[in-house]
Amino acid sequence: MGLIAPYRRPYAGTQPEYLHAPYVSTVKRAPTRPLVAIPQTLSEVTGPHFGKDDIVQGAFDLTKQHAGEPLGERIVVSGRVLDEDGRPMPHTLVEIWQCNAAGRYLHKRDQHNAPLDPNFTGQGHTMTDEQGRYRFVTIRPGEYPWANHYNAWRPAHIHFSLFGPAFATRIITQMYFPGDPLLPFDPIYNCTADVAARERLISRFDWETTIPQEALGYEFDVILLGRDATPTEEPKRR
Amino acid sequence: MRSLATTWQTVGPYFRIGMERLMVADIAGEGVEGQRIRVQVRVLDGDDVPIPDAVLEVWQANSHGKYAHPEDTQDKPLEQRFRGYGRIGTDDDGWLRFDTVKPGPVPGPGDVDQAPHLVVGLMMRGLLKRLVTRMYFPGEVLNQTDPILMLVEGARRKTLVARAGVEDVKVLTWEIHMQGKDETVFFEL
Numbered sequence: 299m300g301l302i303a304p305y306r307r308p309y310a311g312t313q314p315e316y317l318h319a320p321y322v323s324t325v326k327r328a329p330t331r332p333l334v335a336i337p338q339t340l341s342e343v344t345g346p347h348f349g350k351d352d353i354v355q356g357a358f359d360l361t362k363q364h365a366g367e368p369l370g371e372r373i374v375v376s377g378r379v380l381d382e383d384g385r386p387m388p389h390t391l392v393e394i395w396q397c398n399a400a401g402r403y404l405h406k407r408d409q410h411n412a413p414l415d416p417n418f419t420g421q422g423h424t425m426t427d428e429q430g431r432y433r434f435v436t437i438r439p440g441e442y443p444w445a446n447h448y449n450a451w452r453p454a455h456i457h458f459s460l461f462g463p464a465f466a467t468r469i470i471t472q473m474y475f476p477g478d479p480l481l482p483f484d485p486i487y488n489c490t491a492d493v494a495a496r497e498r499l500i501s502r503f504d505w506e507t508t509i510p511q512e513a514l515g516y517e518f519d520v521i522l523l524g525r526d527a528t529p530t531e532e533p534k535r536r
Numbered sequence: 537m538r539s540l541a542t543t544w545q546t547v548g549p550y551f552r553i554g555m556e557r558l559m560v561a562d563i564a565g566e567g568v569e570g571q572r573i574r575v576q577v578r579v580l581d582g583d584d585v586p587i588p589d590a591v592l593e594v595w596q597a598n599s600h601g602k603y604a605h606p607e608d609t610q611d612k613p614l615e616q617r618f619r620g621y622g623r624i625g626t627d628d629d630g631w632l633r634f635d636t637v638k639p640g641p642v643p644g645p646g647d648v649d650q651a652p653h654l655v656v657g658l659m660m661r662g663l664l665k666r667l668v669t670r671m672y673f674p675g676e677v678l679n680q681t682d683p684i685l686m687l688v689e690g691a692r693r694k695t696l697v698a699r700a701g702v703e704d705v706k707v708l709t710w711e712i713h714m715q716g717k718d719e720t721v722f723f724e725l
């Protein structure tokens with residue numbers, strides 16, 4: 299098979315540690331032993347690819363999945379999926395999920411005393427285009443309380459799941475909204491040491507994609523791990 | 537200057553809303569070649585309490601040891617009906633089950649064959665980023681020389697090898713311990 303060009307390891311401090319005590323659920327679930335560093339093999343530089351058959355037409359629009367319109371403020375969330383070297387990631391699957399405008403998820407375990415919306419499921423997916431662009435139409439999710447600590451409320455967020463070209467490039471993250479007053483209090487948003495890395499999770503209000511009389515636009519780019527140019531048999535370290 | 541990869545965030549407890557659609561527990565559908573296996577996995581936290589809100593992703597080669605991916609240029613047969621991807625959530629008792637075929641060996645560093653293995657990504661509430669591990673098969677000769685297993689201290693290798701069933705060897709059981717004396721080995725890529 300020849301030599302394998304590995305994907306880069308994340309830059310120091312730009313990814314969360316597993317144990318982050320302020321987020322209480324990590325305490326019994328984070329591994330306690332150091333991870334074992336391994337070279338990327340064919341198994342890690344390959345990964346599942348999805349095609350048009352895996353996509354439901356129109357699933358990018360979360361406001362059109364039911365007979366009526368969901369309650370809440372309509373928004374357009376769009377952006378690009380790129381790698382660390384700025385290369386667009388075309389034809390990659392993007393899945394999102396979120397709560398409704400009242401802050402309630404359509405999920406049996408969500409017991410928050412806020413109304414469900416019969417016109418909102420909160421699931422969307424799409425594929426990036428040739429230029430790595432994606433676009434969703436949805437409603438702005440509400441903030442919701444959780445049991446992590448006294449008076450804990452999650453800032454408004456949309457969950458994002460992406461594959462990219464390889465098993466190594468997989469990412470699941472959350473997109474936040476600019477100016478959310480709950481961000482400084484949220485242990486999940488604040489789990490990453492690097493402040494700039496955190497702030498890149500906050501979408502940008504985008505006048506260009508805002509639709510007059512219809513929906514506010516937010517822009518959110520997702521960056522996947524880049525790839526070392528030189529094939530090597532040893533994992534690259536920083 | 538290059539930009540830096542986006543920060544991971546937890547899938548949270550409600551990932552099924554977005555991830556249910558592509559849950560795949562039957563990885564090798566009808567007509568796919570190879571030895572059929574069923575894998576049952578239990579995911580346990582630091583108190584050995586079953587984790588009911590975890591999701592596991594599987595990536596594997598087909599029975600010939602070929603990945604359905606353009607970068608696998610080996611001269612081995614591809615199967616149109618085999619993607620090699622599974623996504624399965626745990627139930628209320630921390631169990632998840634999937635059916636597939638045993639993958640063939642794929643090349644590793646130095647073109648030494650790796651032992652048959654499933655590449656595994658694990659996500660859950662309380663995990664701020666994915667954990668990567670592998671599931672190996674019991675009784676494989678190649679387990680003695682697998683270049684990735686050799687990087688794991690001897691006493692911990694068993695955490696990566698599934699157990700064969702007593703009544704049916706095609707049913708494999710694998711426990712994932714997040715913590716404790718049997719803590720599963722997790723990898724940094």
Ligand SMILES: [Fe+3]
Nearest residue numbers: 455457548550
């Ligand atoms: Fe959430």
